[in-house]
Amino acid sequence: MTSPGNHHDELPNSANPEYSLLKREGLQLFSEAGFDMDKIHLKRNASVAALYEDAISKEGAVIASNGALINFSGKKTGRSPKDKRIVYEETSKDHVWWGPVNIKMDEHTFEINRERAIDYLNTREDIYVFDGFAGWEPKYRIKVRVICARAYHALFMHNMLIRPTREELENFGEPDFIIYNAGQFPANRFTAGMTSSTSVEINFKRREMVILGTEYAGEMKKGVFSVMHYLQPVKFGQLSLHSSANEGKDGDVSLFFGLSGTGKTTLSADPQRHLIGDDEHVWSDNGVFNIEGGCYAKCIGLSKENEPEIFNAIQFGSILENVSYDKSSRIPDYNDSKLTENTRCAYAIEKIPNAKIPCIGGHPKNIIFLTCDAYGVLPPISKLSEAQAQYHFILGYTSKTPGTETGVTEPSPTFSTCYGQPFIVLAPRVYARMLAERMEKYKANCWLINTGWAGGKFGKGKRCPLKYTRAIINAIHSGELAQAEFEKFETFNLQIPKKVTGVPSELLHSRTAWNDDKGFNAELTKLAGMFKEAFTKYEDDVDADVKAAGPE
Ligand code: ATP
Numbered sequence: 429m430t431s432p433g434n435h436h437d438e439l440p441n442s443a444n445p446e447y448s449l450l451k452r453e454g455l456q457l458f459s460e461a462g463f464d465m466d467k468i469h470l471k472r473n474a475s476v477a478a479l480y481e482d483a484i485s486k487e488g489a490v491i492a493s494n495g496a497l498i499n500f501s502g503k504k505t506g507r508s509p510k511d512k513r514i515v516y517e518e519t520s521k522d523h524v525w526w527g528p529v530n531i532k533m534d535e536h537t538f539e540i541n542r543e544r545a546i547d548y549l550n551t552r553e554d555i556y557v558f559d560g561f562a563g564w565e566p567k568y569r570i571k572v573r574v575i576c577a578r579a580y581h582a583l584f585m586h587n588m589l590i591r592p593t594r595e596e597l598e599n600f601g602e603p604d605f606i607i608y609n610a611g612q613f614p615a616n617r618f619t620a621g622m623t624s625s626t627s628v629e630i631n632f633k634r635r636e637m638v639i640l641g642t643e644y645a646g647e648m649k650k651g652v653f654s655v656m657h658y659l660q661p662v663k664f665g666q667l668s669l670h671s672s673a674n675e676g677k678d679g680d681v682s683l684f685f686g687l688s689g690t691g692k693t694t695l696s697a698d699p700q701r702h703l704i705g706d707d708e709h710v711w712s713d714n715g716v717f718n719i720e721g722g723c724y725a726k727c728i729g730l731s732k733e734n735e736p737e738i739f740n741a742i743q744f745g746s747i748l749e750n751v752s753y754d755k756s757s758r759i760p761d762y763n764d765s766k767l768t769e770n771t772r773c774a775y776a777i778e779k780i781p782n783a784k785i786p787c788i789g790g791h792p793k794n795i796i797f798l799t800c801d802a803y804g805v806l807p808p809i810s811k812l813s814e815a816q817a818q819y820h821f822i823l824g825y826t827s828k829t830p831g832t833e834t835g836v837t838e839p840s841p842t843f844s845t846c847y848g849q850p851f852i853v854l855a856p857r858v859y860a861r862m863l864a865e866r867m868e869k870y871k872a873n874c875w876l877i878n879t880g881w882a883g884g885k886f887g888k889g890k891r892c893p894l895k896y897t898r899a900i901i902n903a904i905h906s907g908e909l910a911q912a913e914f915e916k917f918e919t920f921n922l923q924i925p926k927k928v929t930g931v932p933s934e935l936l937h938s939r940t941a942w943n944d945d946k947g948f949n950a951e952l953t954k955l956a957g958m959f960k961e962a963f964t965k966y967e968d969d970v971d972a973d974v975k976a977a978g979p980e
């Protein structure tokens with residue numbers, strides 16, 4: 429029997445109501461991992477309401493006026509790519525693209541950090557467990573278990589993973605991947621190989637991830653993504669993608685690739701189309717499926733007028749991360765970037781009214797590369813040939829905008845291969861080749877959209893207004909652009925449409941948008957040079973036509 433205010437404290441783990449769906453073998457896994465089962469209380473897949481209560485009473489969370497839970501991630505408010513490591517071990521070492529993205533860690537150090545995380549978790553009164561799936565396609569999904577000390581982290585992954593039914597939870601069995609999140613506790617800087625008190629590490633052999641020294645919740649979702657970037661190609665022969673996806677009324681699917689801040693989440697939320705997902709997908713032999721069960725949208729500058737779907741998804745169950753609020757009314761202030769530019773909301777995908785559930789679609793008809801060019805050189809829309817598509821995908825040009833990565837305060841140009849360099853695990857050519865094969869097989873059109881600066885570079889011009897980017901995307905989807913007349917964009921050899929409904933014609937060509945030939949030429953030449961230099965490291969990996977598809 430439970431009594432009010434004293435729900436689980438006197439109960440042994442086996443009788444804990446939030447825990448009863450774990451079978452004996454399930455419990456065994458926890459003791460084998462080193463959890464002190466006589467002391468800790470496991471709360472497995474606790475309800476949203478229960479997680480709210482704990483986050484409020486123990487972590488200083490508050491309920492916003494719209495019903496969302498406002499939480500804070502502490503010192504780290506973005507990912508820590510320099511502290512992300514992959515364990516070097518025999519089962520995966522020949523597959524992994526080792527280097528600055530996938531930094532090596534030895535197996536012993538992983539064991540030390542894993543033990544440290546579990547020891548820390550053992551000191552906590554409550555341990556939260558969330559069991560869910562990654563991947564909507566049953567054939568290719570994996571079972572993920574998150575073990576953490578904060579209700580906020582459990583609720584975040586409740587939103588971001590695919591929520592199991594009661595029956596699926598009861599028969600969950602052994603997870604395919606486990607995240608040990610002890611983010612409140614630091615890594616020991618004297619442990620071999622540690623360069624800071626933050627450590628985010630993945631072990632493909634053990635199928636585990638350990639987090640120390642960062643409470644930024646996004647590390648968990650991107651950790652699952654890394655695992656999928658490894659397992660999908662290696663185990664299933666399928667292609668994982670850093671893209672959003674949506675579907676039109678006729679079932680035509682579009683993919684939107686792009687680095688952080690380029691518009692994947694914003695542009696895929698389209699009232700005319702069904703949302704499949706906003707960030708992580710797999711293009712399988714059956715079509716496209718979302719990896720996640722939720723979205724993680726930027727909140728900075730968010731308004732009901734410009735982004736109504738996202739604005740309205742912020743309600744009970746959603747988590748506002750690092751968003752400040754008015755102390756008396758509890759109204760969130762989306763314009764306040766005092767804590768970070770990277771304020772976010774995580775919400776279950778069902779909160780988007782026209783989401784497609786299950787989040788699965790057919791083979792894509794349109795592939796859209798989003799780039800946020802802070803030089804204002806690339807035109808707002810251009811059509812790419814097959815070879816150009818491969819070229820741009822391998823290079824992955826954009827400008828980093830202040831946001832997800834700690835330390836970025838103004839836009840800076842970057843080349844991020846596969847439009848997702850921080851998350852790829854295998855060599856870029858593996859993903860690029862799979863993409864090219866699929867694009868050819870399914871005759872997908874490819875477009876490059878610059879959601880960045882227009883009419884001048886950062887500081888002079890301004891960011892391409894969202895309404896024009898949306899008009900461009902509508903023109904792709906209506907078929908208008910397939911019929912359009914094109915002209916050549918010099919140096920980069922891109923095809924620019926002469927007219928797009930709803931977009932001022934002078935904006936379409938970046939040269940005319942600038943109104944400053946000399947200034948434009950200088951930036952054009954500079955950017956082309958940067959492309960050429962950045963591509964040299966991939967030249968040996970690609971065919972001659974791809975090599976020739978870059979700027980002159
Ligand atoms: P992440 O991978 O970090 O989730 P993302 O690709 O999903 O990034 P968004 O969250 O969609 O990026 O961020 C785009 C931001 O840029 C939003 O805040 C949006 O309001 C703003 N924005 C301004 N102009 C445009 C534009 N023309 N197109 C798209 N987004 C724009």
Ligand code: MN
Pocket residue numbers: 692693694706707724725726
């Ligand atoms: Mn996004």
